[in-house]
Amino acid sequence: MHHRRRGPAQRTGRTSSTASRRRGVVAAVTATALWGIGGTVAGGLFDRGAAPLEVVAVRTWVALAGLLLVAAVRRPRLRAGTRGLRPVAGFGLAVAASNAALFLAIDKLPVAVALVLQNLAPAFVLGWLMLSTRTAPRPATLAGLLAALAGVALVVRLPTAGLSGGSAPGIVLGLLAAAGVAAFSVLGGRAAHLHGALAANTGAFVVSGAVWALWQLPHGAPALFQQPRLLAGSIGIGVLGTFAPFLLYSWASARLGPQATAVIISLEPLFGALAAWAWLGQTIDPVQITGGVVLLAAVVHLQSSGPVRGGAPARAAGAPTPNSPAAPRPQYGDPSGADPLAALRSDAAGPSA
Numbered sequence: 001m002h003h004r005r006r007g008p009a010q011r012t013g014r015t016s017s018t019a020s021r022r023r024g025v026v027a028a029v030t031a032t033a034l035w036g037i038g039g040t041v042a043g044g045l046f047d048r049g050a051a052p053l054e055v056v057a058v059r060t061w062v063a064l065a066g067l068l069l070v071a072a073v074r075r076p077r078l079r080a081g082t083r084g085l086r087p088v089a090g091f092g093l094a095v096a097a098s099n100a101a102l103f104l105a106i107d108k109l110p111v112a113v114a115l116v117l118q119n120l121a122p123a124f125v126l127g128w129l130m131l132s133t134r135t136a137p138r139p140a141t142l143a144g145l146l147a148a149l150a151g152v153a154l155v156v157r158l159p160t161a162g163l164s165g166g167s168a169p170g171i172v173l174g175l176l177a178a179a180g181v182a183a184f185s186v187l188g189g190r191a192a193h194l195h196g197a198l199a200a201n202t203g204a205f206v207v208s209g210a211v212w213a214l215w216q217l218p219h220g221a222p223a224l225f226q227q228p229r230l231l232a233g234s235i236g237i238g239v240l241g242t243f244a245p246f247l248l249y250s251w252a253s254a255r256l257g258p259q260a261t262a263v264i265i266s267l268e269p270l271f272g273a274l275a276a277w278a279w280l281g282q283t284i285d286p287v288q289i290t291g292g293v294v295l296l297a298a299v300v301h302l303q304s305s306g307p308v309r310g311g312a313p314a315r316a317a318g319a320p321t322p323n324s325p326a327a328p329r330p331q332y333g334d335p336s337g338a339d340p341l342a343a344l345r346s347d348a349a350g351p352s353a
Contacts, residue, residue: 020255021256050234058224062239063242145298155295
């Protein structure tokens with residue numbers, strides 16, 4: 001029996017593809033770490049007197065400036081017409097709402113707890129899909145949803161401490177952040193499918209930035225503008241905690257695909273917990289750690305399984321966080337890896353994280 005030998009070109013192509021995927025993993029992990037650390041930095045700013053909504057506003061404006069610079073080079077186009085712009089507007093409003101809810105939750109809860117609650121978003125998406133299609137969930141999906149709810153109960157210490165007056169508002173805000181992420185997961189996917197990832201995300205941040213400008217109008221200039229250190233921290237969150245991971249994540253998603261990057265992004269609470277422990281002295285107890293592990297395992301399971309009987313796996317299950325973009329169409333094993341911005345030029349995108 002003769003075995004066909006692989007030629008040098010085949011071996012080179014496979015090696016390049018493997019190297020590209022490895023670089024994609026590194027980029028996705030780096031983006032996830034930056035998002036988790038960004039939440040910790042925000043918590044530190046709040047402890048020093050920064051207003052959460054002002055930090056959200058500055059972060060949004062900084063990220064928008066970066067996206068506009070990229071858009072000036074790439075020149076994406078939004079399709080005209082109310083039908084095409086409506087998902088972009090909804091996407092932007094959901095981004096503003098989810099960011100506000102997350103940072104307000106971080107102001108009231110340990111960073112890791114707020115980030116874990118936000119990671120419940122895929123369960124919200126699947127719940128919405130099941131209600132909108134009026135289809136019974138698969139047993140495995142139902143088990144995943146129940147496990148996710150159990151994980152949340154452990155994270156907020158419901159079995160041992162109940163809902164205290166101080167923690168209840170933060171928990172509600174964390175769940176609202178998850179609902180907001182679920183909303184812009186769906187709307188962001190629709191917008192990116194119509195306009196491409198870069199145009200959709202830039203348009204959404206234009207809307208979100210305008211929302212915060214209107215919000216700030218009656219209050220005058222943000223108080224952060226009179227506090228250079230807090231302002232510098234907020235700008236840092238915008239650059240290193242929003243815009244930079246946006247590029248890294250988009251680049252990684254184009255090489256790994258949405259499913260793999262969705263699993264990697266579930267590590268965000270881990271990075272947030274480590275950073276909060278090191279910098280803010282925040283700790284979480286064994287019950288909360290157990291709940292976080294259960295919830296993250298449930299999220300990974302939900303992201304990899306179909307939501308309803310007879311249905312294909314829901315692409316919306318891999319929801320982006322308020323930090324992450326609507327991802328471009330995955331280009332698996334693309335060995336080029338030359339241009340981190342090229343992934344943003346895709347004409348189609350899924351609501352993946």
